Every structure is written in C-alpha cells, then in structure tokens.
Amino acid sequence: xxxxxxxxxxxxxxxxxxxxxxxxxxxxxEGMLFKWGSGTGSNLSSLREEDAxxxxxxxxxxxxxxxxxxxxxxxxxxxxxxxxxxxxMVILNADHPDVEKFIWCKAKEEKKAHTLIDNGYDAxxxxxxxxxxxxxxxxxxxxxxxxxxxxxIEDRDWWTKSRITDQPVKRYKxxxxxxxxxxxxxxxxxxxxxxxxxxxxxHTSKATARINASNPCSEYMFLDDSAxxxxxxxxxxxxxxxxQFDVEAYRHAVDTMIMAQEILxxxxxxxxxxxxxxxxxxxxxxxxxxxxxxxxxxLGIPYDSDQGRDWAAAVTAVMCGQAYLTSSRIAxxxxxxxxxxAVNERSFLEVIRMHWESVSRIDARRVPAPLLRAAEECWRxxxxxxxxxxxxxxxxxxxxxxxxxxxxxxxxxxxxEPDLALVKYKKLVGGGVIKIVNNxxxxxxxxxxxxxxxxxxxxxxxxxxxxxxxxxxxxPEHLAVFDCSFRPQNxxxxxxxxxxxxxxxxxxxxxxxxxxxxxxMPEESTxxxxxxxxxxxxxxxxxxxAIYRDGSKRVQPLSSGTAKGAKGSTAxxxxxxxxxxxxxxVRRKLPDERQSITHKFSIGGHEGYITVGxxxxxxxxxxxxxxxxxxxxxxxxxxxxxxxxxxxxxxGVPLKFFxxxxxxxxxxxxxxxxNPMVPYAKSIMDYIFRWLAAKFLGPEYALTExxxxxxxxxxxxxxxxxxxxxxxxSDAPLCSECGGLMTRNxxxxxxxxxxxxxxxx
Numbered sequence: 027x028x029x030x031x032x033x034x035x036x037x038x039x040x041x042x043x044x045x046x047x048x049x050x051x052x053x054x055x056e057g058m059l060f061k062w063g064s065g066t067g068s069n070l071s072s073l074r075e076e077d078a079x080x081x082x083x084x085x086x087x088x089x090x091x092x093x094x095x096x097x098x099x100x101x102x103x104x105x106x107x108x109x110x111x112x113x114x115m116v117i118l119n120a121d122h123p124d125v126e127k128f129i130w131c132k133a134k135e136e137k138k139a140h141t142l143i144d145n146g147y148d149a150x151x152x153x154x155x156x157x158x159x160x161x162x163x164x165x166x167x168x169x170x171x172x173x174x175x176x177x178x179i180e181d182r183d184w185w186t187k188s189r190i191t192d193q194p195v196k197r198y199k200x201x202x203x204x205x206x207x208x209x210x211x212x213x214x215x216x217x218x219x220x221x222x223x224x225x226x227x228x229h230t231s232k233a234t235a236r237i238n239a240s241n242p243c244s245e246y247m248f249l250d251d252s253a254x255x256x257x258x259x260x261x262x263x264x265x266x267x268x269x270q271f272d273v274e275a276y277r278h279a280v281d282t283m284i285m286a287q288e289i290l291x292x293x294x295x296x297x298x299x300x301x302x303x304x305x306x307x308x309x310x311x312x313x314x315x316x317x318x319x320x321x322x323x324x325l326g327i328p329y330d331s332d333q334g335r336d337w338a339a340a341v342t343a344v345m346c347g348q349a350y351l352t353s354s355r356i357a358x359x360x361x362x363x364x365x366x367x368a369v370n371e372r373s374f375l376e377v378i379r380m381h382w383e384s385v386s387r388i389d390a391r392r393v394p395a396p397l398l399r400a401a402e403e404c405w406r407x408x409x410x411x412x413x414x415x416x417x418x419x420x421x422x423x424x425x426x427x428x429x430x431x432x433x434x435x436x437x438x439x440x441x442x443e444p445d446l447a448l449v450k451y452k453k454l455v456g457g458g459v460i461k462i463v464n465n466x467x468x469x470x471x472x473x474x475x476x477x478x479x480x481x482x483x484x485x486x487x488x489x490x491x492x493x494x495x496x497x498x499x500x501x502p503e504h505l506a507v508f509d510c511s512f513r514p515q516n517x518x519x520x521x522x523x524x525x526x527x528x529x530x531x532x533x534x535x536x537x538x539x540x541x542x543x544x545x546x547m548p549e550e551s552t553x554x555x556x557x558x559x560x561x562x563x564x565x566x567x568x569x570x571x572a573i574y575r576d577g578s579k580r581v582q583p584l585s586s587g588t589a590k591g592a593k594g595s596t597a598x599x600x601x602x603x604x605x606x607x608x609x610x611x612v613r614r615k616l617p618d619e620r621q622s623i624t625h626k627f628s629i630g631g632h633e634g635y636i637t638v639g640x641x642x643x644x645x646x647x648x649x650x651x652x653x654x655x656x657x658x659x660x661x662x663x664x665x666x667x668x669x670x671x672x673x674x675x676x677x678g679v680p681l682k683f684f685x686x687x688x689x690x691x692x693x694x695x696x697x698x699x700x701n702p703m704v705p706y707a708k709s710i711m712d713y714i715f716r717w718l719a720a721k722f723l724g725p726e727y728a729l730t731e732x733x734x735x736x737x738x739x740x741x742x743x744x745x746x747x748x749x750x751x752x753x754x755x756s757d758a759p760l761c762s763e764c765g766g767l768m769t770r771n772x773x774x775x776x777x778x779x780x781x782x783x784x785x786x787x
Contacts, residue, residue: 032257033293036735037241037312038066038301041250044073044189049092053099056114058297060103065113065242068759069169069250074189090122090131093161098594100163114164117220120174120203122187122193129203129210129217132166135159136214136579149513155166164214165242167570168207172223175564178204208556211573218572220244223541225569228380231308231419232373244570245424251300254539255290256312256419257283258428260339260435261321262466267472267617269279269325273344273400280313280348287311288356288418294434308368308420312539313349315341316428317422319439320466326474328506329444330525335532336392338442339740340401342425343385347404347540350378354411356418363416364747374417377547378409399537418424424539436613438466442533442543444521445510451490463489465612467508474504485532493517512576523547523559523573532564541567574615613676616647618638625717634664638721639672646681646722648672651714665709688712 027655038059043051052068059066072681076088095115106152118128120440134163142155144185149155155452156162177184177200184200188194207217214439225237225247240247246254256335264276291309298300318338319329327334357363367374402720425442432440439746471481481498487497493514494500505519513520526545545559556573563571621640627633649671671684699707703720709714776783 031293031295032596033062033064034290035253035295035296035305036064036256037254038248039239039241039246039248039250039252039296040066040068041238041300042068042070042072049073054296055097055098056096057103060100062726065115067115067117067241068248069117069119069239071117071119071122071238072189075195076127078188078190087129089118089122090124090127091777093164096676097163099751100432101157103772109410110699115167115240115242115244117167117169118520119169119222119238120171121187121551122388123188125168125186125203127207128166129168129519131217132161133210133213135161141456158403165218165244165572167218167220167240167244167423167572169222169238169461172198172221175221175561177201178561184315184522188391202559203462205481205553205559206560207396207561208553211556212551212575213551213578215572215574215578218244218570219563220247220566220570221564224564224567224672228377228538228569230374230377230417230538231370233370234308234366240540240570243427244540244572245426245542246310246312246421246539247569248421248539249304249308251298252304252308252310253296253301253310254310254424255287255294256285256424256426256434258314258316258426258431259283259316260347260442261317265321265324271321271341271394273396276341276344277334277348277400278713280502281352283313283347284311284352284419284422285356287313288353290564307364309364309418310421310538311349311419312352312424312426313345313422314425314428314441315433316435316441317437317439320464322438323438323445323464323466323507324469324473326470326504326507329509330519330521331506333392334391335529336389338529339388339532339536340397340534341387342423343381343401344397344404346381346423347385347401347408347538350381350417350419351404352410352413353417353422354408354415358411358415361418364418364420366420367416371416372422375409375412376411379419381405381536382409387535397694421538424536425537425541425543427542438464442529442541443511446546447510447512447514448488448494448508449514457721463612467494472505474501492520496518508674513548520548521546523551523555524562525561527566527568527571529567530563530571534566542779544572544574547573549575549576551575552584614641614647614678614679615674615676617642620647623721625721627701627713627717629699629710630695632660632710633694634710634771636717638718644722646718648674649675660710678764681722682720682746685715685723689719690716695763 037365040052042048056066067594068438070093073092074086074087076086076090078086078088080086096114096116118125122128136159138159139155142158143149147153147155147158176182176186179197182199184198184203185194186196186198188195202520207219210217220240226232229237231249235249237247238250241254246256248254252435259276259279262281264272266272271531282298288309288311291305291311294305295749296305321341322329322334322337325337327337357367385398385405387400388398388401426435427443428435428440444463447465448467468481468485471484472478476499478482484494484497486501488494494508495505495514509519509521511521511526523545525545530543545563547559556575560571616639621644622637623639623640625633634651634653637650637652638646639650641647649668651668653661653664674684675681685787688711691706691711693711693712696708696712699705699712699713701717703712704716706773707716729735
C-alpha cells in the first residue's frame with residue numbers, strides 16, 4: 027500500500043507505443059505520477075506523424091495533438107495537487123516528420139500569451155494569459171544523433187522519415203533545422219537539445235535496450251519505464267574552518283547516501299509493473315550535490331576558470347567513483363549484483379573504464395593532491411572490484427537542479443549552477459518578493475585576504491547596490507570570483523554562456539546520468555549564439571543542454587532586479603509599489619566546536635545552571651537553562667524558552683532586546699541570589715537576562731532598569747526593528763540596600779523587599 031510503501035522516486039521515464047491504448051495508458055500513468063508529486067518524461071517519436079494513414083481508415087492527428095491532451099491533464103492535476111506546476115519532459119527525434127511543428131509549438135503559443143498580456147490579461151505564471159495557452163507544463167527537447175550534428179557542421183541535407191514506412195518524407199538543410207531550433211529557443215527557451223549518440227555511448231545497459239528519454243530536467247537518462255530517487259549533498263558542509271575540503275568526510279557521506287538509496291529501492295512503491303520490474307532489475311540511483319558555485323566562491327576561485335573547472339571535475343569524480351565503489355561492495359556481499367548486470371557486464375565495465383580514464387584529464391596543478399588522489403583511487407578500486415563482484419546499481423549519480431530544496435539545505439547556489447546574482451528577487455505565489463542575498467561573499471573575502479572591516483564594507487555595498495562592482499577596497503583581480511549568471515542591475519559583469527557549457531563539460535564524464543543546468547544567455551544574444559552554444563555542447567560531450575535567454579519570457583520568477591525584459595515587455599504594467607519586499611532571515615549557526623560559559627545560580631533556594639554558547643567574536647549564540655529539579659514543569663519550560671532564545675539570537679535578534687523585555691519581570695520563585703552583580707532577582711527570567719546583560723553588554727545593565735537607553739557595545743548588532751511595546755519601570759530606581767524594586771510612595775520611593783526608603787523627608 028501507499029502507506030507502507032511510499033513512492034520514493036522523484037523522476038520517471040515512461041514509454042509509449044503507436045497505439046491509442048498505449049497513448050491513453052501514458053496519460054493515466056503520468057496523472058498518477060503528478061498526483062504524488064513526481065516528474066516524468068517520454069519520447070513521442072514512436073507515434074506516427076500527422077496525416078499518416080490509420081489501420082482502421084482515417085488520418086492520424088500526430089504527436090502534437092496528444093501533447094495538448096497530456097499538457098491539459100498536467101495543468102489540472104499539478105504537482106501533488108498543490109500550487110507547483112507538474113513537471114514533464116517531451117522529446118521528439120530530429121528525424122520525425124513532425125519535428126518542425128514540434129520545434130515551433132511553444133514559441134507560437136508564447137506569442138499568443140504576449141498578445142493577451144498586451145490586451146490587459148494577467149501576465150503572471152498562473153495568470154489568464156499563460157493559463158490559456160498550450161504546452162506550458164512541459165519542457166521540450168529535440169533528440170539529435172551524431173549524424174545530424176555532423177550534417178549541421180558540414181551543411182548537408184537531413185531527411186525526416188515516416189514512422190509507418192521508414193521512408194524519407196521531407197528534406198531539410200541540417201543547418202537550417204538547427205537554426206529553427208535556435209530561433210524558437212531564442213523566443214521562448216524551448217526546445218532544448220539531447221545528444222542521442224553521446225547518451226547511449228555512456229549507457230551501462232546497452233544489451234537490454236537503448237536510452238530514449240529523460241526526466242523533466244534532463245538529469246536522469248535511462249531505460250524506458252524506469253524510476254530514480256534523488257538526493258544531494260551540500261558541498262559547503264565539507265569545507266572546514268581552515269579552508270580545506272574534507273575528502274574523507276565527503277567519501278563517507280557518499281557511501282552512506284548510496285547505501286540509504288539502495289535500501290529505498292526495495293521499500294518503495296511504483297506506479298506500473300514495468301517500472302517496478304526495471305527498478306528492481308537495474309536499481310538506478312541519483313546521488314548528486316548542490317552549492318558548487320558557493321564552494322568555488324568560498325575558495326576564492328572564479329567559476330569560469332580552468333581552476334574552477336578542474337576543482338569541479340575532481341569533486342564530481344570522487345562522488346561518482348565512490349558511489350560505484352560502494353555499489354560494487356554491496357554487490358560483493360550476499361546481495362550480489364543487480365539482476366540486469368549479467369547480460370550487460372561488458373557495457374558496465376566499459377563505461378566504468380571510460381569514467382576512470384577521464385580522471386587523467388584533470389590538471390593536478392590546479393586541485394589539492396588529496397582530492398585528486400581520492401578520485402584516482404575511487405575509480406581504480408571501483409573498476410577492479412567491479413570486475414570481480416559486479417555492481418548493484420546501473421546508475422548512481424546525476425546532477426539535479428536542487429532549486430527550492432537547496433534553500434532548505436542552506437545552499438547559496440543550486441546544483442552545479444553559479445549564483446544567478448549576488449542579490450536576487452524571487453516572486454512569491456500570491457504576491458510579494460523575497461530578497462535573497464548571497465551569504466558566501468564574506469567567507470570568500472576573508473579567504474582572499476580582506477579584513478573583517480573591509481568585508482563588511484564590501485557586503486554593505488552589495489546589499490545597497492545589487493553588485494560588487496565599485497565596492498570599496500575590492501581588488502580588480504578578485505572581481506571574477508563573484509561573477510554570476512545574470513548581469514546585476516547596476517553592474518556589467520556576468521559569466522559568459524560558454525563558461526556554463528565548459529563547466530558542464532568538465533563534470534559530465536563523472537556523472538552516470540546527465541546534468542540539469544540552464545545555460546544563461548544575456549538579452550542581446552542572437553539565434554546564432556544559441557546555434558554556437560548547441561554545437562559546442564555536442565562537441566564537448568554533453569548529453570543534454572537547455573538555454574534561457576534573459577528577456578525571452580514576459581514573466582520571470584527569479585531575477586537580479588528590475589531588468590528591461592524582452593522587447594515590448596509589459597513588465598511595467600504592475601506598479602512597483604504593489605510588490606512588497608519580504609526580507610528572508612538568515613541563520614548564523616555556531617561552529618561545531620565552540621567556546622561556552624557555564625554559570626551556577628540560586629534564587630530563593632531554587633538552583634540552576636546557565637550555559638551560553640559563544641561565536642568566535644565572543645558574543646552569545648545559544649542558551650541552555652538547566653534547573654536542579656529535573657523533570658519539573660519549570661525545568662521543561664526553561665528548556666523550551668532557552669531553545670527559542672537560541673534560534674532568535676542566531677537569526678540576528680540583538681541581545682539587548684531580550685534584556686529590555688525580560689529584565690525585572692516579576693514572578694515566583696524570586697529572592698536573594700548571593701551574586702553581588704545581581705543580588706536580588708524578581709524571577710528566574712529577571713536573573714538570567716540581567717546576568718547576560720552584565721556579562722555581554724556591560725555591568726551597568728545589571729543595575730539599571732530595563733528600557734533605559736544605553737549605548738550598545740561595538741560587537742552588538744544594530745537593532746533590526748523598533749520594539750512594538752513600551753518597557754515598564756522606566757523611571758523607578760533600585761534599592762541601594764538589597765537591589766529590589768523601589769515604588770513611589772507619595773514624594774519618595776519605598777523598597778518592596780526590605781522596606782527601605784529613598785528621597786523621603
């Protein structure tokens with residue numbers, strides 16, 4: 027049942043054959059996958075072309091007519107019934123007779139949306155304009171062989187072929203077809219391209235069947251009717267305080283994740299019997315990583331550089347090599363290799379050897395010796411052990427997009443992408459905008475030799491202008507470290523689109539599947555630039571490529587600011603004042619090993635301990651309150667309260683606000699403390715925060731009433747907001763004898779604890 031065996035895979039590939047029964051079965055399967063929040067892809071090239079003769083008489087409607095139906099179902103069901111769109115990939119081979127209609131289908135629908143927007147319809151992603159046109163729930167890709175790409179290079183003819191007779195149907199110039207693909211992509215971002223010959227050259231299970239399709243984001247490429255569960259590692263978690271990448275911890279994490287994903291295969295449910303069989307026979311896994319862009323920036327290495335590409339290749343090689351080594355070790359146990367291994371042993375070992383040989387192309391001068399040594403060791407051991415024991419999994423790694431999930435993983439950048447911009451604005455469903463500022467910049471600046479004061483000034487410049495260009499004290503040679511995909515709103519620098527292509531080419535030899543990555547191109551790019559990008563992607567050995575040209579869409583969910591947009595853009599129809607900026611809080615975690623202070627206290631006979639965890643600058647970042655009477659109600663409340671205060675401190679709430687709010691709060695237990703700094707406490711809360719104030723803000727805070735204005739120490743962060751309340755007791759003094767609260771009694775004050783008076787005649 028779904029309750030006991032959940033659908034653990036996120037990515038599916040479904041087959042379809044040239045019959046109405048199969049087409050309708052695909053619609054049903056896709057609908058069930060969308061219901062559970064998964065994505066799916068199919069190659070529709072097996073369907074006969076439009077106007078082909080049907081066996082029962084009449085003419086076929088062609089793949090595009092069925093694409094409309096599939097798209098409508100996806101739009102209705104959405105992803106898990108939520109607001110997120112369904113994820114879907116549609117592929118058509120370059121020799122299909124309907125390929126020209128396929129190339130232009132989304133571009134033509136985009137023009138309809140533009141017309142509607144120009145006439146006042148809602149331009150948002152889920153608005154009336156885009157909601158009324160076809161093909162918006164799918165990514166489209168043209169599948170091209172080496173034969174087609176070579177014909178493009180040599181400007182030769184290219185024929186499409188009938189799916190019924192296999193005879194030539196229409197002649198094109200291959201270069202003209204490539205130009206059509208690029209022109210449509212220039213207009214709307216689709217279609218992307220998948221390079222069929224390259225994909226199947228790196229296929230471990232050639233004897234079973236070829237690879238025809240992929241999941242929606244093109245990273246999972248395997249047999250039809252198969253599934254893959256995904257996971258990602260945050261690369262920044264393996265960068266130590268000393269700036270060294272912890273290779274052994276990284277390998278251990280890969281080993282653990284592959285084991286966990288392998289266990290999932292037999293403990294998951296699958297939507298069809300064919301997918302279940304292939305999942306158990308080939309057991310494909312999809313381990314990947316996120317935050318490569320953040321890692322390179324933190325290391326002070328430009329993304330678009332030879333050193334950046336070699337670092338990325340080495341990190342990816344260790345991940346995939348260790349994954350296959352773990353897979354082989356599992357196969358060497360009682361479990362044995364996957365059932366599909368025996369018939370595919372030759373292609374398995376051939377592909378593993380190809381991966382291993384690719385390690386030699388990494389320049390040893392540009393990466394740390396331990397990292398490169400680990401890459402060589404992983405692949406050597408994976409190949410040698412695999413020859414004896416086989417492999418438990420036909421595929422082990424992909425590079426998935428990790429978009430929204432990346433935020434939950436504390437990542438500044440997704441998958442293999444560089445950051446889109448140092449300051450980004452993300453539109454929210456229902457209105458509003460989140461401002462997202464890259465948190466890796468200070469770390470990179472310190473590593474590059476800047477002082478904390480210089481780093482603060484540079485980060486403040488970025489926050490106020492949206493770009494690092496022109497920042498005070500920044501050396502020109504360091505600008506490339508902070509280059510991003512998009513041109514910043516007030517700057518000129520960004521990563522050239524070929525930098526994206528070359529980075530993908532550096533890591534592709536060390537990925538079982540492929541890479542979900544969009545090549546970002548500036549608005550002024552031409553269709554010829556896109557042709558160049560597609561051809562170079564094929565030459566460099568990529569399996570798939572997708573392109574986004576800034577300005578090709580009237581609506582852009584994630585941006586670097588208020589860019590001009592496409593020609594004729596109506597982005598200005600929405601007044602700027604209608605968008606509310608929602609600042610995204612950032613948590614500053616304490617290091618794994620931190621200094622702390624433990625203080626014992628006693629209030630009216632109630633004993634306890636305060637433990638304060640400290641940041642490197644000596645300021646508090648977490649609070650633990652332990653009462654002597656464990657298990658009591660007050661102990662549980664204090665523990666919960668301390669957790670809430672700890673999170674607040676880590677999210678930037680100044681300690682002074684807590685001191686102002688909770689000092690002199692009165693409730694039992696109260697009494698003498700024996701601490702000369704806080705001799706009398708009106709409550710446990712009063713004691714804790716007056717002690718914290720004296721320790722971290724200055725001794726004057728323990729003796730004065732809450733709410734009195736005192737100058738913050740330089741290490742105390744500036745207040746983020748005004749207090750929404752007036753603090754009490756702002757005028758009453760404390761008793762000089764016992765430290766108790768003095769209350770006004772006519773023209774003088776009287777202590778509520780010892781009865782002493784002050785100012786009385």
